Amino acid sequence: xxxxxxxxxxxxVAVTAAAAALAAxxxxxxxxxxxxxxxxxxxxxxxxxxxxxxxxxxxxTAGVPLAVSLNEVRAPRSAEKTTLTAKLDGxxxxxxxxVLGAEVARASAIVTEEKAEGSVHLAHAKVHLPGLPLLSLIxxxxxxxxxxxxVGGKPVASADPLxxxxxxxxxxxxTAGGITEVKVPGVGEVRLDLTSLRTTSRTAAATALELKxxxxxxxxxxxxxxGTVTLAEATCKSPAAAAAPTEPAAEVEPQGAPAExxxxxxxxxxxxxxxVAAGAVALLVAGGGAFAMAxxxx
Numbered sequence: 001x002x003x004x005x006x007x008x009x010x011x012x013v014a015v016t017a018a019a020a021a022l023a024a025x026x027x028x029x030x031x032x033x034x035x036x037x038x039x040x041x042x043x044x045x046x047x048x049x050x051x052x053x054x055x056x057x058x059x060x061t062a063g064v065p066l067a068v069s070l071n072e073v074r075a076p077r078s079a080e081k082t083t084l085t086a087k088l089d090g091x092x093x094x095x096x097x098x099v100l101g102a103e104v105a106r107a108s109a110i111v112t113e114e115k116a117e118g119s120v121h122l123a124h125a126k127v128h129l130p131g132l133p134l135l136s137l138i139x140x141x142x143x144x145x146x147x148x149x150x151v152g153g154k155p156v157a158s159a160d161p162l163x164x165x166x167x168x169x170x171x172x173x174x175t176a177g178g179i180t181e182v183k184v185p186g187v188g189e190v191r192l193d194l195t196s197l198r199t200t201s202r203t204a205a206a207t208a209l210e211l212k213x214x215x216x217x218x219x220x221x222x223x224x225x226x227g228t229v230t231l232a233e234a235t236c237k238s239p240a241a242a243a244a245p246t247e248p249a250a251e252v253e254p255q256g257a258p259a260e261x262x263x264x265x266x267x268x269x270x271x272x273x274x275x276v277a278a279g280a281v282a283l284l285v286a287g288g289g290a291f292a293m294a295x296x297x298x
Contacts, residue, residue, distance in 0.1 A: 042116035042149065042239030046107035047072040049084065049100050049122075053213065053227035055130050057090045064088050066130065066227075070100055075109035075116065091130045092220050100127050111239065115150040118234035120208070127229060129215060131222025137190065138211060139166040143231055147204040149238035155204035157197040159232060167192065168215075188215025188225075208232035 053066040068086050071079035084100040091097065102125035109118045122143040126136045141163025149155040165172050167182040167190050174180050174194045183189040191212040198205045209231040216224045 040240035041113075042075075042111045043235075043237040044075040044109040044111050044116040044118040044147070044149075045073065045235045046109050046118040046120050046145075047230070047233050048079075048102075048105045048107050048120055049127065050230045050233070051099065051227065053129070053225055053229070055088060055091065055222060056224040056226075058218070058221050058223045060090060063224075064090065066099075066225075068099060071105055071107035071120075073107050073109045075111040075118070078106070078108040080104075080106045086130075088130055090221055092133070097130060097133065098128055100125060102126070113151070113239060113242075115148060115153075116236040116238055117149070118145075118147045118236050120145045120232040120234050122208075122232055125231075127231070129213070129217070129225050131217030131220050131225060132187075132215070133220065135169055135187070136166065137168065137213065137215075137229065138192075138209075138231070139164075140209075140231070141165075143208045145206040145208045145232040145234040147206050147234040147236040149202060149204055149236040151239055151241050153238075155199045155202065155236065155238060157199055157204040157206035157234075159195045159197065159206040159208040159234075161194065161208050161231075165192075167211075187217065188213070190215075202238045203236065205235045206233065 047069055048071040050069040050072065051066055054063040055066050056063040066086060066088060068084060070084040071081055073079050082102045082105045083098065085096040086099050087094065087096045102122055104121060104123035105125065106121045107119070110116070120143070122140065124141060125143070126139045129137050140161055143159075143161045145159040147155070147157045161174060165174055168184040168187055170182055170184065172180060172182055172192070174192065178194065180192040180194065181189065182192070193210040193212070194208075196205075196207040196210060207230060211229040211231070212227075213229060214224075214226050
């Protein structure tokens with residue numbers, strides 16, 4: 001039988017083995033020692049005032065929304081604007097009206113590698129509703145809120161309305177951690193939720209005051225105002241703890257002839273050289289096997 005019949009398949013086997021060795025080497029190297037990092041630097045936010053109100057007008061069946069905020073920031077930012085005005089079609093002849101005025105209205109959000117922190121400070125502030133130009137919804141001396149989330153620590157949330165609070169012209173005593181209701185005949189009612197604090201393993205949120213409003217001014221073309229008003233809210237989420245660095249797999253030193261390796265480096269041997277050598281070895285092994293099989297056949 002012609003020995004070429006055995007040599008041709010043997011050559012194909014050798015070529016296939018060499019190609020596999022060359023392809024597998026770099027792939028294996030690329031997979032070793034890789035690490036995937038998550039970009040989680042933490043978050044912080046703060047807002048002095050936020051409204052979500054629906055205003056019904058006397059001359060319209062549909063309501064118009066009043067959704068505004070003062071000094072709402074996300075890290076890294078701060079704001080100290082002390083007045084918020086808004087304008088609604090059909091209210092006060094379309095002129096701007098003051099929603100909030102304060103001596104101090106500061107919001108700050110900071111994120112570093114160690115912690116995330118949101119904070120709010122509001123002092124001597126008055127909040128107004130459309131349709132009630134002379135009567136304040138609420139007046140406060142001081143309100144603070146703070147949320148701190150440190151790496152490796154328990155998140156902390158705190159909020160305090162300090163000093164006197166007046167709601168719809170009535171001086172009000174707030175109930176810590178509870179709900180206070182204020183009703184004014186011919187005007188409406190307000191429910192105040194004092195100091196809402198929420199924490200998890202990595203997050204914190206603090207709200208000093210949340211007001212649920214239902215009033216019927218019947219002034220300035222305003223029939224009803226319903227919705228929520230939030231005063232002093234701070235939030236945070238701690239940055240992810242730094243992962244321990246992973247060391248790449250130790251490189252196996254090739255055995256034998258260091259002099260030849262030095263010569264390869266001097267003549268421009270690249271990182272692919274070991275794979276070329278592996279392919280050559282595979283060719284030699286496959287060729288030797290084919291030769292031995294051919295001799296047995298003879």
